[in-house]
Amino acid sequence: MKIHEYQAKQLFLKYGVPIPKGYPAFTVDEAEAAAKRLVDETKSEVVVVKAQIHAGGRGKGGGVKVAKGGVKEARELAQKILGMQLVTHQTGPEGQKVRRLYIEQGLAMERELYLGAVVDRDTRRIAFMASTEGGMEIEKVAAETPEKILTVFVDPIVGLSAYQSRQLAFGLGLEKHGKETIGKFAKLMSALYELFLKEDCTLCEINPLVVLKNGDVVALDGKINFDDNADFRHKDWESLRDVEEEDPVELEAKHAGLNYVSLDGNVGCLVNGAGLAMATMDIIKHFGKDKGVAPANFLDVGGGANQEQVTKAFKMILRSPKVKAIFVNIFGGIMKCDVIASGVVAAARELGLNVPLVVRLEGTNVELGRKILSESGLKIEAATTMADGAKKVVAAVVAQEASR
Amino acid sequence: MSILVGKQTKVLVQGITGGAGSFHAKQMIEYGTNVVAGVTPTRGGEKFEATGPNGSGRPAVPVFDTVARAVKETGADTSCIFVPPPGAADAILEAIDAGCALVICITEGIPVMDMIKVRKVLETTPTVRLVGPNCPGVITPGACKIGIMPGHIHKAGHIGVVSRSGTLTYEAVGQLTALGIGQSTCVGIGGDPVGGMDFVDVLTLFQADPDTHGVIMIGEIGGGAEERAAKYIKEKMTKPVAAFIAGTTAPEGKRMGHAGAIIAGGKGTAAEKIAALEAAGARVAPTPSDMAVTLQAMMKK
Numbered sequence: 001m002k003i004h005e006y007q008a009k010q011l012f013l014k015y016g017v018p019i020p021k022g023y024p025a026f027t028v029d030e031a032e033a034a035a036k037r038l039v040d041e042t043k044s045e046v047v048v049v050k051a052q053i054h055a056g057g058r059g060k061g062g063g064v065k066v067a068k069g070g071v072k073e074a075r076e077l078a079q080k081i082l083g084m085q086l087v088t089h090q091t092g093p094e095g096q097k098v099r100r101l102y103i104e105q106g107l108a109m110e111r112e113l114y115l116g117a118v119v120d121r122d123t124r125r126i127a128f129m130a131s132t133e134g135g136m137e138i139e140k141v142a143a144e145t146p147e148k149i150l151t152v153f154v155d156p157i158v159g160l161s162a163y164q165s166r167q168l169a170f171g172l173g174l175e176k177h178g179k180e181t182i183g184k185f186a187k188l189m190s191a192l193y194e195l196f197l198k199e200d201c202t203l204c205e206i207n208p209l210v211v212l213k214n215g216d217v218v219a220l221d222g223k224i225n226f227d228d229n230a231d232f233r234h235k236d237w238e239s240l241r242d243v244e245e246e247d248p249v250e251l252e253a254k255h256a257g258l259n260y261v262s263l264d265g266n267v268g269c270l271v272n273g274a275g276l277a278m279a280t281m282d283i284i285k286h287f288g289k290d291k292g293v294a295p296a297n298f299l300d301v302g303g304g305a306n307q308e309q310v311t312k313a314f315k316m317i318l319r320s321p322k323v324k325a326i327f328v329n330i331f332g333g334i335m336k337c338d339v340i341a342s343g344v345v346a347a348a349r350e351l352g353l354n355v356p357l358v359v360r361l362e363g364t365n366v367e368l369g370r371k372i373l374s375e376s377g378l379k380i381e382a383a384t385t386m387a388d389g390a391k392k393v394v395a396a397v398v399a400q401e402a403s404r
Numbered sequence: 405m406s407i408l409v410g411k412q413t414k415v416l417v418q419g420i421t422g423g424a425g426s427f428h429a430k431q432m433i434e435y436g437t438n439v440v441a442g443v444t445p446t447r448g449g450e451k452f453e454a455t456g457p458n459g460s461g462r463p464a465v466p467v468f469d470t471v472a473r474a475v476k477e478t479g480a481d482t483s484c485i486f487v488p489p490p491g492a493a494d495a496i497l498e499a500i501d502a503g504c505a506l507v508i509c510i511t512e513g514i515p516v517m518d519m520i521k522v523r524k525v526l527e528t529t530p531t532v533r534l535v536g537p538n539c540p541g542v543i544t545p546g547a548c549k550i551g552i553m554p555g556h557i558h559k560a561g562h563i564g565v566v567s568r569s570g571t572l573t574y575e576a577v578g579q580l581t582a583l584g585i586g587q588s589t590c591v592g593i594g595g596d597p598v599g600g601m602d603f604v605d606v607l608t609l610f611q612a613d614p615d616t617h618g619v620i621m622i623g624e625i626g627g628g629a630e631e632r633a634a635k636y637i638k639e640k641m642t643k644p645v646a647a648f649i650a651g652t653t654a655p656e657g658k659r660m661g662h663a664g665a666i667i668a669g670g671k672g673t674a675a676e677k678i679a680a681l682e683a684a685g686a687r688v689a690p691t692p693s694d695m696a697v698t699l700q701a702m703m704k705k
Contacts, residue, residue: 119516121597121627124523156520200515230515232490274595275569275624278650279692285653286691294653303552303570304424331574333540333554334428362578364554386575387693 001226003240004052006102008222011199016191017206018184018218022104024052031078034103035071045070046106049077051098054245056223057088057137063098066106074103099244107218112208113172114138115189117196119203125153126196128160128189130168134208160193162186178215185217200230249297249316256312258299265294266324267393268317268355270310270344272301272335280329283386288394292401296322303334310343311350318351324400327393328359329386337361337369345376353378356396360389406544406589407564407609407616408506408533409482413548416441416480416504418487418495420452420467424510425486428552430454432484433462435549441474442467471495471502484541484550485509492537493518497525500532507600508550509537519598526600534600540570540592551592553577561586563699564610566603567622568595568629569650572692576620576648579696588616595624603633611641618644618703620695621686623677625651630677638684645686646699649674 006024013019021041023034035047047070051063058064063086067073078101087095112134120127130150133141141148150171152164165186174181188209196204203225210220231237243251253260261277267284271277277298285294297320299313317326330340340361348357360383361369373380381396383389415432419425420442433439433454442452448469456462468474471483483499485492485507492511499507514537526534535542541551545558557574559581567573573592580587591606593599603621610616623630630649637645652674678688689698 119520119597124520124598126520156524197517200517202516227516229489229513230517233515271571273569273571275567275622275650276571276575278624278654279569279572279575279648281654282650282652283691283693331571331578333571333574334552363557363574385693387691390691390693 001228001231001237001241002054002245003224003226004054004100004102004242005050005222006052006100007240008224009219011195011224012219012222015195017188017195018216019222020105020107020218020220022102025078025101025103026099028075028078028082031082031101031103032071032075035067035074038103038105039070042105044106047074048104048106049074049081050102050104051081051084051086052100052102053086053091053096053098054242055088055090055096057090058086061086061088063088078103096245107210107220108213109210109220110177110213111211113211114141114207115192115209116203116205116207117192117201120153123153125156126193128152128154128164128168130172132172134210138205138207154193160190165189174211177211181211181215181217184215188217188219199224200227200234201225202227249320253299253313253316256309258301258305258309258313260300260316261298263295263297265296266322266397267293267295268320268323268326269295269298270301270313270317270326270328270330271298272303272330272332274300276329276331280327280386280390283390284327284393287387287390288397291394291398293394293397296320301335301340305335305339307339307343307346310340311346314344314347315351318347318353323355325356325358325393325396327389328357328361329389330361330363332361332363332365332369334364336365337363338365338372341369341372345372345378348376348378356381356393356400358383358389358393358396360384360386406547407606407613408535408589408591409542409544409548409550411438411547413482413550414438414440414478414480415482415484415550416443416471416474416478418443418471418483418485418499420444420465420486421447421450422486422488426452428486428510429465431555432549433465435555437548437550439465440478440480441465443469443471443474445469448473471498471504475502475504480504482506482550483508485511485537487511489513489515493522496522496534500525500529505531506533506535508535508539508541509600510539510541510551511536512538514538514596516596516598519596523598533605535591536594536599538596538599539594540573542589542591544589545587553590553592557581558590559586561588562615562617563587564613564616564619565590565622566606566610566619567592568624569622572622572648572650575692576622576695579693580620583696583700585696585700588613597627602629604636607633607636607641607645611643616643618646618699620699621645621647622695623647623649625649625654625674625677626672628672631680634677634680634684634686637681637686644699644702646689646695646702647681647686648689648692648695649677649681650692652678
C-alpha cells in the first residue's frame, strides 16, 4: 500500500525524522491559508506547492513549483496544479488527477542526497542505501553508476548500529558540513529504522535528503510503502488510504477477496494463483504478440474462493469494455473445477455472454466441472492444455477483429 | 528414495482444528501421510478424527496445546503449519524450538518483517529446514503428502520438481504424469520475498538423491534466487534441469500477486534469469505448456 508524501512526512515527524514545515491542502483556499501560515511562521516569502499523487517524478511533470512571491503567487500556483492531469514516467500517458496539495516552506539547501530503506530479499535484511546523487531516479543511478550507492544491511536481532550510520555518513562526505552533521544524520537514520520496523514498511525513501547551510539534515521528500500482509496490526492504515489513487476495479476485487491486475490488452483472464497468472500472460503474448493479442486483465481467484466469489470475478471480466475474448485457465488444487464452472455459468447467465469464451480446466473435480459447462448451453470452446487454450483465444480475437 | 519426506516421516499439524488445517489434515491422512499429532493452543486433549487411504479406519490424531508436548509424546519430526498470518511466524519459531527437523509453512500473507526475524533464527539452527511460507508444501508421491497439493495428479517416479509458484507446480506435475513420467519429490518453496529453503538448497538435495534423475525448476521474476541456482547448476549439478521462468512479459513495477514478483530497476528480469540458466546448461521451456517435454527431450540424450 502506498501513501502520499504529506502522510509520509507526518510519520517522519512522529518518529523524529526532520522535515520542513508544511500543511496539506485540498482546495485553493486551503492552499492560500497554508501559504499564509508558513510565511508568518518562517518570515520567508518562499513556499513550495507540491502535487500529492502516489506516482513519482512529480517535479519533472510540472507538479512541484516554487513560489518566491509569497501567498499570492502560491495561490496562483495552487490554482494551476490542483485538478491538473499530472503525467509522469510512473503514471502512464493518461496521467493522474491532482486532488491534494502539500504547501511547504522553501529552504536554502547546500546539498541533495539520497537515503532509502528497503527489504532486500537476497540478504533477507533491511537494507539502507545512500547516495550523493540526490534528486535523481535511484534506479538510474543503480544501473549507470552503481559505485555511487552505499549500502548497509541491518541485523534484525541487533538492530541498526551507530557505526553503520557513520559508515554511510562518512561515505557521503558529511563531515565537511561540520561534525554535528554526522550525528544529525545518524539520529535521522535511527528514527527512519524505527519507523520502518514499527510501521511495517517495505520501502522508506527520502529523495532528496538535503543538507542545509547550517548543517542540518532534512527530508525534503518522503515516500513510504506499507507491507499489505501486516494490515491486521495497523488499523490506522485505512484512514491513510486514498481510494482515488487506486484502480476502482482492483479495489472492488480486493473487497471481494480477489486479486485483480489491470493490463493494456484485449483478453480477459480468470486464473488461480499468481504464478499461473503470470504464465498465462506469457503464453497469450507468446502466441498473440504478432497479432495484437494480449491480456486485458487478470482475475486471480486464488485457492479458496467460493462460487459467489467466482461469479463476481467473472462478472468483473464480462463488464470490462476492453475484453474481446475470455480465457479461463484453471489448475484446480484446493480450488475445485466444479466451483469455477458453476460461477462462470451463473455470471454468464446473468449478464449474457457476448464475447468468445475459451475454458481450460484441469485438476480437482475436473469431470464435474466440464459437465456443468457442457450442460449449460453456453457457447464455450474447451481447451486441453494451456497452449491449446492460448492459441484458441488468440484465434478468437483475430476472427472477431476480422469480421468487423 | 526421495528428498525431505517419505513413508517414515512423522508429521504434526499446527492449526489442525482450523478450517484449512482440518480440511487438509484429513486429505493428507487419506493420502497415507503419517500424521501423528495436531497442535492448537487451548485445544489439547481433543481427538482429531480422520480416515486413512480408501476409507480405511485409523486411530484418531491426538491434539496438543504446544508443539513441544506433541513432539515429546509422539516423536513427530516434521511440522506442517496452517496457522493464520498474525500467529504464523510464532508457530514457525515454536516448531523450530521444539526440535522439528523440517517445518513446512503453508500460510499465505505473513508480514515480511516477521519472516526476517524467523530467517535470522534459522541461521543459528542449521539442522532445521523451513519450506515456505506461502507454498503448497512437499510431496513424495505414493508415500507422503504434506501440504495442499492435489495428490491424485502425482505419480511416483524419478523427477524432482521445485517451484516458487503453487499452481505452476501442479501444471508441471500434470504434464509429467500425462507423459507417464513420475516424480521423486515435489517441493513448493513459496513466492514470498523472505522464506526458507531456496532453489540451491533443494537442487543440492536432488543432486545427492540417487533416485532423482532429472529436475524441473520453476522460477519467477524478482530477486536473485534463479541466478544463484544457475551458478549451482553450472558448478555442481550433473543431472538434467529443465526450467521455466514466469513473468517474461510482466509490466515493470506491476505486482502480480506475489509480493516478490516486482521488477525493481530492471534487476531480476526474466530475460536475465533465462540467460543465466541457459548458460549454465539448463534448458528453459519456451512456454509453460512445454515444461515436461523440455525435460523429456533432455533425458533422452
